[in-house]
Amino acid sequence: MTDPLGVPAPGEWAAVAAVLRRHARTDTAAVRRQLLSDYHALDEVWPHRWDRWEPPTPMRPGDLLALRSIVGLMDTSETVAELAGAGTVASILADAVPYWLSGRVAWGLAHTDIPDGDEWPELRLPAPEVSVWWSAGMDTGGVDVRPGWLAGWQVEHSRSDGRSEVPVDTPAEMIHLATWTDDDGTPDRIVVEGVVLLADDDGAVRDEVVWVVGARLLGGGRDGGWIHLAVPGRRSGSGWWQLLESLIAVVCWGDWTPERPVQVRNRGKARRLAAAGVDLRALGPVRTLAARHRETPGEAGEPVSTHASPATHIRRGHWRRQAVGPRGEARREWRWIAPTIVRPDGVPDERPVVYRLPPPEARVRNRAVLGQLHGD
Secondary structure (H helix, E strand, O other), rough: OOOOOOOOOHHHHHHHHHHHHHHHHHHHHHHHHHHHHHHHHHHHOOOOOOHHHHOOOOOHHHHHHHHHHHHHEEEHHHHOOOOOOOOOOHHHHHOEEEEEEEEEHHHHHHHHHHHOHHHHHOOOOOOOOEEHHHHHHHEOOOOOOOOHHHHHHHHHOOOOOOEEEEOOOOOHHHHHHOOOOOOEEEEEEEEEEEEEEEEEOEEEEEEEEEEEEEEEOOOHOOOOOEEEEEEEEEEOOOHHHHHHHHHHHHHHHHHHHEOOOOOOOOOHHHHHHHOOOOHHHHHEEEEEOOOOOOOOOOOOOOOOOOOOOOHHHHHHOEEEEEEEEOOOOOOEEEEEEEEEEEEEEOOOOOOOOEOOOOOOOOOOOOOOOHHOOOOO
């Protein structure tokens, strides 16, 4: 099956790690202090909001500070410090410019087709590191995002007690994936919570990405609790490549509004936080999408087909070039046309909302640049 995240095999880890390290600070201790401070501040503002590391529903923009701290602090722990590259992922998470999407928008982008061929432009990111997060983790629909070779790798490096012993030459950037075993519990639910996109010195989007994945565990020492992992991957090998391409496009073309993720309107609470040393001004800003494009699947304004569809289904979204401006002077800009739910009356309104990723698919686009990402 197509690898959903495009996780590199062990023989490629060193090359991927080398790219990630170009984007990292070298002062790991400073990164750790920043992440601890962020988590402490969020816990002071919203006590017990992240108990057992379970993601709140829905998440607020400020929650990404807690989430990236949970993921990044593992990358700066004592057990990882002896590995080359320790702190790289934590630094990237801390420094990436954050963008925040509603769950509906993220779901819509995941169900959006990308034009083939040279029609789709080469985009430039606005910063060397950009992270995109959404208010509700997108369910993988039962797809195990761990690559097929991982089980064999873990057996090869297992200890007498059954746990995996990570070889000393394993890059720290891969530690989350390498230690994701069933010893702490079996993943009951897996959700994709965000992704970090990287750009070279000219702003061109790199092939390497870092996914943030959450999993609820059953059994073991963490029964009922959650783990959150940073998993490096490659766009060129990802089965969710259309989601990545759409996220890049919405970062470049969307209308974004900077907002502070933490706002405390209660003056008494604000004074208590200040007395505790919590500086809310340091938490943000997070850019949220003020979408001029439609956010809601099936929103009014789309043409309605006269052909009655036999069942409720999703009509996939797409990007199209649309004339903008006065007639005769109009220019063409890319616009996102969100997915439409056909026959929505076939789904009861009282059902809980679960944003689910589409099945992974192999990349079939014929673009020369994709073959050049690895210097082929």
